[in-house]
Amino acid sequence: MRRRLAELVTAACVALAVGAPGAVAAGGSSVSIESVTPSSGPVGTDIAYTLAGTDAAGADQCANSSAYRLELLAPGGALATTGGGTVLVPEGTAVGQATIRLVCYVPDATNRRVIYGLCARFDITDAAAASEATGKAATKCPATARVVLGQSVIAVERAMSEAFNSKLYYPLPK
Secondary structure, three states: OHHHHHHHHHHHHHHHHOOOOOOEOOOOOEOEEEEEEOOEEOOOOEEEEEEEOOOHHHHHHHHOOOOOEEEEEOOOOOEEEEEOOOEEOOOOOOOEEEEEEEEEEEEOOOOOEEEEEEEEEEEEOOOOOOOOOOEEOEEOOOOOHHHHHHHHHHHHHHHHHHHHHHHHHOOOOO
């Protein structure tokens, strides 16, 4: 038991030290926000997203997970609002490059839940500008204190889940 625990902790520390990879979902790719619809728009625009790196069941599990949270971060990185399946650009939000941030659980290759914090770009325009269609938008999350702390907690939890899930899925020989 101690040996397995030591291996688990070591695997988690190695994953954190070398940069924890994204969970592998069906198809073997990292989970990310594939697109944002629309990719830009003024105050009042309703923003939707699609996931890449997981199947429809994984996307459904994300949307219904206990950790589910969709946020719109203003151009400076401050939280502007939260949403459900979509997020609406609220009145008083500054024009510029904003970010949507999605936090949820997605199944990994072992079909166990792994938490993600994913970000994508959204450009807030003035009311006179036309909204742009769907765009590829995955990006790094902004480096504000609240977001960096949240992303760090998610990275640690994800690394621990990936290490633990692989030990459950691929048991060690005795």
